[in-house]
Amino acid sequence: MWDFQTDPQYQELLDWADDFVRDDVEPLDLIWPHLQFTPLDEKRRSVVDPLKERVREKGLWATHLGPEHGGQGYGQLKLALLNEILGRSQWAPVIFGCQAPDTGNAEIIAQFGTHEQKERYLRPLLDGELFSSYSMTEPQGGSDPTQFTTSAVRDGDDWVINGWKYFSSNASTAAFLIVMVVTNPDVSPYQGMSMFLLPTDTPGVHIVRNAGLHGEAEGQGSHALIHYDDVRVPDTALLGGEGQAFAIAQTRLGGGRIHHAMRTIGLAQKAMDMMCERALSRETAGSLLSDKQAVQAFIADSYAQLVQFRLLVLYTAWEIDEYDDYKRVRKDIATVKVLMPTVLHDIAWRAMQVHGALGVTNEMPFLGMVTAAGVMGLADGPTEVHKTTVAKQVLRGYRASDDVWPTEWTPRKRDAARARFAEYLDLEVGNQ
Numbered sequence: 001m002w003d004f005q006t007d008p009q010y011q012e013l014l015d016w017a018d019d020f021v022r023d024d025v026e027p028l029d030l031i032w033p034h035l036q037f038t039p040l041d042e043k044r045r046s047v048v049d050p051l052k053e054r055v056r057e058k059g060l061w062a063t064h065l066g067p068e069h070g071g072q073g074y075g076q077l078k079l080a081l082l083n084e085i086l087g088r089s090q091w092a093p094v095i096f097g098c099q100a101p102d103t104g105n106a107e108i109i110a111q112f113g114t115h116e117q118k119e120r121y122l123r124p125l126l127d128g129e130l131f132s133s134y135s136m137t138e139p140q141g142g143s144d145p146t147q148f149t150t151s152a153v154r155d156g157d158d159w160v161i162n163g164w165k166y167f168s169s170n171a172s173t174a175a176f177l178i179v180m181v182v183t184n185p186d187v188s189p190y191q192g193m194s195m196f197l198l199p200t201d202t203p204g205v206h207i208v209r210n211a212g213l214h215g216e217a218e219g220q221g222s223h224a225l226i227h228y229d230d231v232r233v234p235d236t237a238l239l240g241g242e243g244q245a246f247a248i249a250q251t252r253l254g255g256g257r258i259h260h261a262m263r264t265i266g267l268a269q270k271a272m273d274m275m276c277e278r279a280l281s282r283e284t285a286g287s288l289l290s291d292k293q294a295v296q297a298f299i300a301d302s303y304a305q306l307v308q309f310r311l312l313v314l315y316t317a318w319e320i321d322e323y324d325d326y327k328r329v330r331k332d333i334a335t336v337k338v339l340m341p342t343v344l345h346d347i348a349w350r351a352m353q354v355h356g357a358l359g360v361t362n363e364m365p366f367l368g369m370v371t372a373a374g375v376m377g378l379a380d381g382p383t384e385v386h387k388t389t390v391a392k393q394v395l396r397g398y399r400a401s402d403d404v405w406p407t408e409w410t411p412r413k414r415d416a417a418r419a420r421f422a423e424y425l426d427l428e429v430g431n432q
């Protein structure tokens, strides 16, 4: 059965979320930009807590997780429809308790954590009381995890972590870190790496600097370079068992990637909306911009890209719900990841162009969107690496031709077709 409809009850909740985000949440992006991952001071708490409460009352808090972990168990498809709305705003995911990177981190603690780890880290994370950071990439290379060298060595009942990590988002405001390290250098990296959960204030964790994205002041961003310098953690800090890091990372990154894609739909739609409004408002050389063929092509191309992307994201979310197995959905998650930067970039770029000089100013959000497109092409792995994944997965469904000629080589197929219907062909010849 194929069904492209949202159930009416959930649609009512989505309509509520749409108004709520527009009226009450998007204004936070303007008064407190980039502060969504900073622990709340009294002033911000007095605004933010009641907003979160309204989301809870509507049953839309932390919808990415099942009821056993404090979520609603709505699944990924419904989350996708909600995330499309939340993607318009920096603050909205935090207000709805489903912000990256905390969603991915919460998912792996929920799936692989011990009871004690869930009580200590997952519970307050889901309550929206603290933030977390995922510390995997290293300065010498992020795309290839087999190059990671940060290690943990056993010392009695403890482990001692040493090394460097780069681009650990939100580490400077996070209460805890999930760090991926080498625990056995003598086996393949796929079996020799493990993950640890540790409070950010553990002695020896040094945040050396924070890289900012374009537009942020140098050194004042939220992507940390961390030196782990003889950081001692107990055996109970191990997440999911020794040597399990790759298996855990696949779970985390699969979820994280599709959640980014859901929000990207919302951001691209926002650019599209602005482009259309401007096209209908601005007149030049005797007609509206919307009457110019070049601008019409911008709009048509943007609509086509966005609709195709949205359908693939929703389909992939449906697959995750259906199969409950990220490995099985890997090909489509990677395809979504490949498309995401281009879709956002192209639509934001055209919308910016249609706005003329105003479009490139810091009074409009387009350059931020273009930067976000660049980020989408790197965070959770570069586009090129995901293309390789897509190709490998696609090729699994094929096999080599049995001889030098391709299966569809016409001369051989024609001979086979003639042989198949020889009886009738002879008759035709006979009739001539």
Ligand SMILES: Cc1cc2nc3c(=O)[nH]c(=O)nc-3n(C[C@H](O)[C@H](O)[C@H](O)COP(=O)(O)OP(=O)(O)OC[C@H]3O[C@@H](n4cnc5c(N)ncnc54)[C@H](O)[C@@H]3O)c2cc1C
Binding pocket: 101, 133, 134, 135, 136, 137, 138, 139, 140, 141, 142, 143, 144, 166, 167, 168, 169, 170, 223, 375, 378, 379, 380, 381, 382, 383, 384, 385, 388
């Ligand atoms: C905004 C943002 C947030 C991030 N947050 C986190 C975080 O919270 N935690 C964390 O651990 N990391 C985080 N990262 C890091 C991210 O995972 C890495 O940037 C990414 O994996 C790429 O690694 P790299 O930057 O070292 O690039 P490199 O590995 O040096 O790759 C550079 C380029 O080389 C090319 N390339 C690389 N490999 C291949 C290949 N196999 N085939 C073809 N071309 C290739 C690609 O063009 C690629 O962009 C974040 C990154 C960004 C931008």
